[in-house]
């Protein structure tokens with residue numbers, strides 16, 4: 326195997342390894358959609374539960390305000406017998422009116438909050454029961470994924486081993502160049518050269534990563550296993566004469 330072949334395979338192996346690791350860290354592709362739906366629905370239920378808790382808090386506060394106001398009202402009513410002037414009497418009645426309004430407003434607020442809380446509770450119940458089927462499906466898929474995981478782990482271990490072997494086959498200078506490129510290009514350090522339709526009877530080639538032209542002379546050198554970089558994106562070029570050419 327030429328150095329170029331090793332580099333191309335190393336690039337592919339590292340990409341597959343990265344994909345396997347990403348899969349192990351997260352949710353597999355085939356679960357992505359279900360996962361989104363599942364977490365979306367869970368968030369909706371939690372949102373509704375939060376609304377219910379908020380309504381309960383408002384209700385408790387309103388009820389506390391009612392009982393405070395009722396105590397105040399009782400005190401005022403006891404004071405009625407103690408007033409001596411018409412003026413004091415008038416002022417006290419005004420206070421009593423005010424506190425009665427306070428009671429009424431808070432009672433109404435408590436009732437409204439209780440209704441809101443009950444509505445939210447019912448909503449949560451409906452949502453939870455609607456959610457059951459989806460949740461079960463999700464738990465089943467998760468279990469399936471857990472079963473698949475060891476296989477993916479094994480694949481990742483093989484890929485890692487293969488990458489180490491390939492790294493040993495490539496001269497050190499070329500390897501570090503490749504590694505820098507691999508990092509800079511976010512994991513795609515090589516690019517295939519393909520032939521384009523003839524232009525004025527001459528074959529044209531370009532880099533599939535950036536579409537920049539590749540000189541025919543470069544093709545000849547590539548087929549001898551020489552290392553060439555794309556003039557534009559600097560990726561290491563490779564060419565498979567039989568691929569995609571009629």
Ligand SMILES: [Zn+2]
Nearest residue numbers: 532535555558
């Ligand atoms: Zn390029």
